[in-house]
Amino acid sequence: AVLLGAKLENGEDVAFFKPVVNTEKCVKCGKCAEICLENALVYVKGQFPAFFEELCSGCAACQLVCPAEAIEEGRKILGEVYVSEVDGIKLVTGELKPTEARSPLVALKTKEKAYEIAKKESFDVILVDTAPGVHNPVVRALQGASFALAVTEPTPLGAHDLGRILDLTKQLGLSTSVVLNRADIKGGYKRIIYEICEKSGAEIVSEIPFDKKLLEAYIRSVPVVKLFPSSPSAKAILKLADYVSERLK
Known part of the structure; x- marks a missing residue:
């Protein structure tokens, strides 16, 4: 969104359950620590359980098993989801807080917000951009997709x-x-990329050349197809857009 010149303002918090031990109710039984698969709660006999926030997954199992109802609900903010609009395109952006590692929940909430807006405004297409790799947030982004690029x-x-x-x-x-x-790019692995695609049965539908105009547009937060529409990269991206449009029909 930022690269398209959108401003990220008035975001919605993405929060998850964080246990708060009420020491006035706690009977020091240790059941909360026993049920915690992440070892975020540690119990020493005769002591109140110690909580390690960075290990907590927010599952709330500790609250469910507590016989004294001493586990109260706290909230930890993981990130925010922003909604903005650029050139008639609705953008839904998820942003993880610095030092946070639990990006799957932010990815999920971002998708849910996008689906909510698409249903409300009768959009036909949702394009989901995700991080590189095959980790959990990428899987979240791919779930429910018609096809992938x-x-x-x-x-x-x-x-x-x-x-x-x-x-x-x-x-x-x-x-x-x-x-x-x-x-x-010189000395590249282009042949190897084609071999990987052939082995997997995937088609290479677009080749975008190295283009300094694309870098300049990136720095200026303006799409290269608007700033330099005649540049080699812009022409390749427009052809790719035509392919995606046809594929979605």
């Missing part, structure tokens, strides 16, 4: 990650096409 580049890391994401989308039963970014 895997963006890679002709580098050793790009080849490695592409192989993993194609394996993941295959397991999810998700049809996947590939976009090769910086396709013309």
